[in-house]
Amino acid sequence: MKRYRSSEVWDFEMASPASSGSADVILGLDGSASDTVCVCISAAMPSFACRLDAPLPVLSRAVSGCSNHNSVGETTARETIEKVMAEALWKAGSNRSAVRAVCLALAGVNHPSDQERTHYWLRNIFPDHVKIFVENDAVAALASGTMGKLHGCVLIAGTGTIAYGFTEDGREARAAGAGPILGDWGSGYGISARALTAIMRAHDGRGPQTLLTYEILNMVRLSSPDELIGWTYADPSWARIAKLLPAVVSCAEAGDEVANKILHDSVLELSASVKAVVQRLELCGQDGKDYFPLVMVGGVLEENDSWDIGKEVIDSITKIYPGAHPVRPKVEPAVGAALLAWNNVTRKNYVSNIETDCDMLKCF
């Protein structure tokens, strides 16, 4: 594999070098299956800023495309991550010499070897004193809903989907998040791929007719279901397929039975992921009624006036676990990533479980 290293993205540092006394900063990066967001926050942020009601000192924000190495390949993923980090620093009027910590929360980080590979690469970009954290993107998403406290369960459903949970004493568990080939059927990609399949089945006589045919062909400007085959395989990006989601929701709202079944099945899938995590971690306690935050993140779960997938999932979960407390985060996962790094670097005791279980946030 070619090892990507682009020095050009850092050229701005030579053009306007930061002074030796420039304020320390922390980078938080969220790399989901559809895009990559990097924020730069002040490392000098006082601890009260982490309260739920306090404004956050986000100095800058940069956005780029997908950085899931399983989707776009490792070279493109690294190129995207490096570019977006450089842009965030440039926008903040800072540079690498001021960075105290970086937390990369990435979809596609599923195994310690994924973390180690990414860390090894990052070590060539940042000086040795910079603390580096590499996590699955779900960890930052949870932190974004709890303002840094790693407790509860997060459900992400955007292009991909994953459920991830932490107990207060630092145990963790996940469900799904293995990408479309390995059964993430409740995701935006999964819903859209099932809608495309329903069109093909209606077309060749294996399935009932559906409004999806008209709606999706119209959306992608094709005239026949046969043409969908070429369209689908011409570009392997999962995010592109997932963008068909609004057409599925719109057909379901219009009463189409096929679209309704696809969305109901996605609710079952997403709920099953949350239940698996809650059960394994016993987040609901012995009596099944303990309080825990249920953080809901991603386009599939956004509030919607009529067909609200997120609300259906919440209803399904709270019926079994009345202590589940749904949270739709007010800050984005990239800020959650930055808060995780900030908590660790400043050694505040705000997130006490970080101190007690070093496995929860692996620092390289």
Added chain:
Amino acid sequence: MKRYRSSEVWDFEMASPASSGSADVILGLDGSASDTVCVCISAAMPSFACRLDAPLPVLSRAVSGCSNHNSVGETTARETIEKVMAEALWKAGSNRSAVRAVCLALAGVNHPSDQERTHYWLRNIFPDHVKIFVENDAVAALASGTMGKLHGCVLIAGTGTIAYGFTEDGREARAAGAGPILGDWGSGYGISARALTAIMRAHDGRGPQTLLTYEILNMVRLSSPDELIGWTYADPSWARIAKLLPAVVSCAEAGDEVANKILHDSVLELSASVKAVVQRLELCGQDGKDYFPLVMVGGVLEENDSWDIGKEVIDSITKIYPGAHPVRPKVEPAVGAALLAWNNVTRKNYVSNIETDCDMLKCF
């Protein structure tokens, strides 16, 4: 898109040019989702050679990798096709000047634009007088079971799956064959991907424990289900995933419920494809009992002592359509492709429907 054209594969023609009187030949090529086979037959083959009991004058045979442009991309697909055609001619001691017709039967040919693009490219390889036919690979597979007669229904289930049928008066229909994203769940790939999904679900608590975990991890030499994620996405080839099929069959034979359900579901899927084609073409006649050949092709449908997917599909079809006559072809689909071209070029009336409906075999 880069247009591939490799002159080197034809260098052998300069080293040993064929004499002007060298015997005319026909090339038949079958490009499935897992490999590409090209045979060279004599164009002077007497018509009786097409009888089911006569030996066929196959002069040579060459094999290469996958040439489905939806799976490996158009550049690789063309490189593979050109190489395998050159090798077949070289092995037959022939060359392009002796070719009278070429029939390419390719998985991934789903639309007239796919045919036209491939034809345009082939025109740069062969002289103008060479007749060129480009078809979906299912058409050649049907012909391989009927020795050239385009009547009945073929079911292919290897890496991918498709059902394709022709009536005696030249109408045609297909079902499935749209690749894994668009729901070819009964294929070798579909079965294997569901097995991988079952492993992930057992691992994270969403599904029951299964023997598949041990069997498949052992087969791909990994120690944990988490590692399957990297393994799956490291190589996007569908054929690689489909190779897990024997492990699924072996678990089902050992009584594993999860594996058994996956195979039973694949039987339902494959049967649904055949039924859709038979119904649309009314191959079973008004009374539902008319005779028609049901040609069964591909690794998933191969005879098996215990868990025999092909037999289950046949049982399911003949229960509804008693006139369905199952055929496991004695020649391979590449020979079927060559026979289709031979029938057309020699203008024998062996396949009468080719004469009556030019749409059945589009000659460019």
